[in-house]
Amino acid sequence: MKLLKKLILVALSLLCFAAPLPAKKNSVILATTTSTQDSGLLDVLIPIFEKKSGYFVKTIAVGSGQALMMGRRGEADVLLVHSPEEEVKFMKAGYGISRRLVMHNDFVLVGPKADPAKIRGTKNITKAFKQIAERRTIFISRGDNSGTHSVEMLCWKKANISPSGQKWYQETGLGMGQTLGVADEKRAYTLTDRGTFLALKRNLSLEILLEGAEALANIYHVIELNPEKLPMINYSGGKAFADFIVSKEAQDVIRTFGVEKFGQPLFFPDADKKGGTKN
Amino acid sequence: MDILLEGLIKAFNLLFSFDEEVYSITFLSIKLSLTATVISSILGIAAGLYLSFKDFWGKSFVISSINTGMAFPPVLVGLFVSILLWRNGILGSLGLLYTPFAIVIAQVIIATPLVTGISLAAFQNLSGKLPLQLMGLGASKYQLVFVLLKELKLPILAAVMAGFGSVISEVGASMMVGGNIKGYTRVLTTATVTETSKGNFDIAIALGVILLFVTFAINFILTKLQQSGKNE
Amino acid sequence: MSNDILKAKNIAVIKKGKEILNVNSFNLKECSFTAVIGKNGAGKTTLMLALATLMKLTSGELWFKNKKIGGEISFEDFRRRIAIVFQDNLLLNETVFQNVAIGLKFRRVKVDEISCRVDNILKLLRISHLRDRKPAFLSGGEAKRVSIARALVIEPEILFLDEPFTSLDTVSKERIIIDMMEIIKDKKISTILTTHDKYEALRLSDYIVALDEGRISQEGRKEDIINYPQNSFVASFMGVENIIEGVVIEENEGGFVARAGDKLFEGVGDFKKGKKVLLCIRPENVFLSKNTHAVFSSVRNLFSGKVSEINDYGYFYRISVNCGFNIIAYITKTSFYEMSIQVGDELSVGFKATSVHTIAEV
Numbered sequence: 001m002k003l004l005k006k007l008i009l010v011a012l013s014l015l016c017f018a019a020p021l022p023a024k025k026n027s028v029i030l031a032t033t034t035s036t037q038d039s040g041l042l043d044v045l046i047p048i049f050e051k052k053s054g055y056f057v058k059t060i061a062v063g064s065g066q067a068l069m070m071g072r073r074g075e076a077d078v079l080l081v082h083s084p085e086e087e088v089k090f091m092k093a094g095y096g097i098s099r100r101l102v103m104h105n106d107f108v109l110v111g112p113k114a115d116p117a118k119i120r121g122t123k124n125i126t127k128a129f130k131q132i133a134e135r136r137t138i139f140i141s142r143g144d145n146s147g148t149h150s151v152e153m154l155c156w157k158k159a160n161i162s163p164s165g166q167k168w169y170q171e172t173g174l175g176m177g178q179t180l181g182v183a184d185e186k187r188a189y190t191l192t193d194r195g196t197f198l199a200l201k202r203n204l205s206l207e208i209l210l211e212g213a214e215a216l217a218n219i220y221h222v223i224e225l226n227p228e229k230l231p232m233i234n235y236s237g238g239k240a241f242a243d244f245i246v247s248k249e250a251q252d253v254i255r256t257f258g259v260e261k262f263g264q265p266l267f268f269p270d271a272d273k274k275g276g277t278k279n
Numbered sequence: 280m281d282i283l284l285e286g287l288i289k290a291f292n293l294l295f296s297f298d299e300e301v302y303s304i305t306f307l308s309i310k311l312s313l314t315a316t317v318i319s320s321i322l323g324i325a326a327g328l329y330l331s332f333k334d335f336w337g338k339s340f341v342i343s344s345i346n347t348g349m350a351f352p353p354v355l356v357g358l359f360v361s362i363l364l365w366r367n368g369i370l371g372s373l374g375l376l377y378t379p380f381a382i383v384i385a386q387v388i389i390a391t392p393l394v395t396g397i398s399l400a401a402f403q404n405l406s407g408k409l410p411l412q413l414m415g416l417g418a419s420k421y422q423l424v425f426v427l428l429k430e431l432k433l434p435i436l437a438a439v440m441a442g443f444g445s446v447i448s449e450v451g452a453s454m455m456v457g458g459n460i461k462g463y464t465r466v467l468t469t470a471t472v473t474e475t476s477k478g479n480f481d482i483a484i485a486l487g488v489i490l491l492f493v494t495f496a497i498n499f500i501l502t503k504l505q506q507s508g509k510n511e
Numbered sequence: 512m513s514n515d516i517l518k519a520k521n522i523a524v525i526k527k528g529k530e531i532l533n534v535n536s537f538n539l540k541e542c543s544f545t546a547v548i549g550k551n552g553a554g555k556t557t558l559m560l561a562l563a564t565l566m567k568l569t570s571g572e573l574w575f576k577n578k579k580i581g582g583e584i585s586f587e588d589f590r591r592r593i594a595i596v597f598q599d600n601l602l603l604n605e606t607v608f609q610n611v612a613i614g615l616k617f618r619r620v621k622v623d624e625i626s627c628r629v630d631n632i633l634k635l636l637r638i639s640h641l642r643d644r645k646p647a648f649l650s651g652g653e654a655k656r657v658s659i660a661r662a663l664v665i666e667p668e669i670l671f672l673d674e675p676f677t678s679l680d681t682v683s684k685e686r687i688i689i690d691m692m693e694i695i696k697d698k699k700i701s702t703i704l705t706t707h708d709k710y711e712a713l714r715l716s717d718y719i720v721a722l723d724e725g726r727i728s729q730e731g732r733k734e735d736i737i738n739y740p741q742n743s744f745v746a747s748f749m750g751v752e753n754i755i756e757g758v759v760i761e762e763n764e765g766g767f768v769a770r771a772g773d774k775l776f777e778g779v780g781d782f783k784k785g786k787k788v789l790l791c792i793r794p795e796n797v798f799l800s801k802n803t804h805a806v807f808s809s810v811r812n813l814f815s816g817k818v819s820e821i822n823d824y825g826y827f828y829r830i831s832v833n834c835g836f837n838i839i840a841y842i843t844k845t846s847f848y849e850m851s852i853q854v855g856d857e858l859s860v861g862f863k864a865t866s867v868h869t870i871a872e873v
Contacts, residue, residue: 007325011318015383029377038477043461058377060458075365075376177476200478232366408597411565415595415671416614416661419587426613430603 028237029058031076033147034175036220037061039195039266041257048253049244055237065145071095071223074230078238079223080245082147085154087221097226098239100246103254103267104219107151109210110180110197111137111189119189125213129159136168138188142179143171147218152191155215180204193218195258195266220267222246246271286484293485300462305489308466311379312447313497315386319446320439322387323394327438328424330395331402332410342399348392353385353445357452360385364456377458382466385452390442397441401434402427436505440498447494467493514576516541516701517669522561522571524725532557532725534571539669542699546712548748549722555705558722559673562703563595591618594662595671598678600654602646607638607657610646614665632664636690652683659691663700670695672704676711688715709748713737721745742870746791751868752829752839753792759784766864774835777811778867789870796866797840799830800859801850810861814838818856828852832860 036042037059046057060067060076064083070076072095080102081087091099109128111119117137119128132139141163142149156163163169170188172179176196183190184204197208222242227235244250251269258266293301330342362368364376375381405427413423428435450468457464459473467490474483517539524532532554539545539562549555560566564573564586573580573589580589594614602610608629615625633639636656646654655675662670676684692715695702706712712719713733720730721744729741740746743754757771759782766779769788776790798807806813816834828847830840838860842850852858 007321011321014314014317015380027374027377034476038473040477056463058458058460058463060377060460073365073367075367175476177478180478196478203478203480232371406599406601408599409601411560412595412597412601413613414590415563415565415593416665417587417591417594417617419617422617426603 029076031067032080063144063146077234082220096223098224102220107216110206112187119209140183140190285481289481290485290488316443319390326395327398349396354451357455381456386446394438394442397438518574525569545718546716547705553722554725593669594667598674600658670702751791755790777864791868794839794841798861807861811864
């Protein structure tokens with residue numbers, strides 16, 4: 001038994017040597033979405049913030065639904081999401097203490113070149129969705145409570161259609177990039193944010209068939225969590241990040257992000273506009 | 280098929296251009312998985328030894344649990360460990376979630392039943408009288424364990440390789456408890472997922488190739504160790 | 512040299528509520544050879560393991576050279592002064608040299624000394640040519656020699672042998688026993704051997720201990736056991752082929768008369784009237800004659816009967832004669848041919864009263 005105890009000690013010290021822990025106060029857990037992460041914007045913004053503030057940011061990229069849930073449980077310190085309806089509910093319930101507008105981009109409806117549901121040329125998203133349902137052309141949904149998914153569900157609701165369970169409506173539960181891959185394989189329609197689509201365009205045979213509709217605006221807010229309701233969070237760290245992302249410096253970065261690579265920016269900074277709520 | 284070729288080319292490019300990010304991801308993968316393998320080997324072999332020689336009430340239950348644990352879905356391990364480490368969880372105050380430490384913990388939990396199960400089978404295959412024979416020739420406890428391990432070099436190293444294999448290639452738990460944070464908890468497997476998600480298939484394949492290469496290299500060394508002295 | 516090198520006092524082993532060993536006292540005399548005999552399951556191996564401290568005692572004490580094991584001398588130190596050989600060879604997957612050297616390695620003997628001692632013992636046991644061979648390539652006899660070499664190279668103060676020759680063929684066994692005993696006698700190693708082969712026990716030992724269901728049923732010098740077995744197991748083990756049940760009906764001076772069936776037997780010893788007894792007669796002590804009215808001098812027990820079976824045992828013949836009870840006699844080949852005995856012949860059978868070793872029935 002003595003030998004065993006010695007071995008366990010060796011094992012534990014090995015662990016501590018190989019994987020040392022950083023100081024807790026220093027970390028800020030930022031819950032955001034996979035599409036925001038995948039766009040690469042945060043890879044540029046976060047190092048700037050870390051250098052300035054001395055904080056260590058742990059970016060956890062999940063679906064909007066999960067991000068908000070993490071917020072509710074205090075498992076994150078600040079949220080960067082784009083699911084306005086859910087966010088409002090979130091703020092109403094008192095979990096967030098501040099919600100500020102950060103930036104926006106838009107969603108587009110993409111599909112196969114052949115366009116069997118005859119979407120091309122339509123400007124009305126509701127009409128487009130109706131046509132897809134009528135023609136029973138395959139539509140791929142993310143089905144994961146993400147921001148993209150919420151917007152999609154709103155569109156179906158507006159068109160008075162309940163697509164789930166129907167054969168032509170397929171839910172992947174995957175991130176945006178992979179969902180586009182599936183849609184490409186199946187020559188199907190899907191709703192995507194412009195940023196992800198631009199990033200993957202060269203690998204896909206899909207095309208943008210509908211854009212610019214008002215319902216398709218994708219709006220990002222940064223939410224600071226309520227320390228009274230959630231005492232375990234790093235409030236000051238979260239606030240520091242939120243302040244940073246709406247600052248001029250960050251907004252300038254957002255304004256020019258993507259231009260070099262795609263010829264157009266992926267996001268449009270909005271911090272100076274009126275928007276957001278405070279609790 | 281050309282995308283595979285692109286991936287291979289990209290892999291060599293990344294490796295030989297000493298791309299910093301790729302190297303740090305690779306070293307992190309190796310460091311964490313090797314640490315987890317060493318720890319679970321120590322725990323697993325010791326447990327296997329103990330279980331093969333001692334009798335106690337509930338022993339068969341413990342052994343069936345271990346055998347079940349060998350096939351336990353790693354992603355479930357990830358989920359359970361996350362639940363423990365959440366701020367609201369029992370160990371939340373330790374602040375271990377989304378750290379490399381958490382990844383090693385999850386990997387140890389995944390690999391230990393595997394190493395234990397295989398070691399146990401190896402020990403049980405030995406004649407029960409062998410330890411008595413060795414003790415009857417004057418072996419101390421340490422000397423006895425040393426001789427037995429040497430005698431069982433073959434299956435024990437197989438157990439270690441199985442343990443290593445199960446963690447170096449693991450993605451679900453590592454993602455959940457590590458958070459896939461760039462430069463901190465991003466390992467080869469989780470990076471592959473991210474790059475695929477971004478649409479960078481060539482980088483994703485490259486990372487996959489590197490992972491294969493690393494796994495092969497380490498297993499090659501372990502195999503050489505295992506097979507030494509066989510053909511005399 | 513008549514000190515006790517190993518003493519066991521009140522040792523008992525209880526497993527799963529069952530008592531598998533219970534020995535009040537057991538002493539191994541220095542430089543002597545003790546054989547432990549018993550049926551399968553009598554507890555021979557348990558006793559062996561208990562004495563070698565390889566099995567935990569439920570109660571009792573062991574003393575080595577008057578030092579308490581577990582007290583003045585630790586278990587590990589004691590085990591460094593003994594060696595054990597089992598029925599299974601249990602060799603490691605290494606060369607013969609490395610296998611034999613292992614006990615010396617445990618004792619941290621210097622490499623040159625190991626080399627010297629191992630080569631020496633290999634020579635004594637005639638397996639020098641197997642020095643670099645691995646166990647998979649050894650015959651049963653060769654492997655047994657390695658196992659013995661491994662124990663003897665240590666120069667143990669006590670050597671434990673647990674049915675070591677049981678799985679060997681007669682020829683290999685014979686040669687190995689001779690080579691081994693030479694070393695044991697030369698180095699005067701105190702030895703304990705368990706066996707269920709009576710010839711092994713008889714030819715090798717000075718002392719014999721008989722075990723039955725975990726307890727000692729008889730112990731003593733070999734000669735005493737042979738001539739005066741105290742229970743039917745020991746008796747039959749020792750080669751007493753004739754065991755007849757009877758009841759004492761008359762006591763006389765120094766002896767008695769017992770009735771078995773409708774026959775009367777005369778024996779010696781103090782047995783009371785009415786006592787149930789077992790009359791044991793060694794087949795070597797039975798006289799035969801073709802003269803149906805023969806009178807053997809000073810033979811009090813005289814019967815006549817028909818030969819029912821004849822067995823050729825190589826060096827002698829075993830004759831079964833039915834006298835109303837079955838009696839077995841061993842006679843030499845010469846006598847056999849002289850008398851030209853055949854199945855069905857009528858013979859006179861006789862044995863002395865002093866040849867009747869009587870055991871009280873249990």
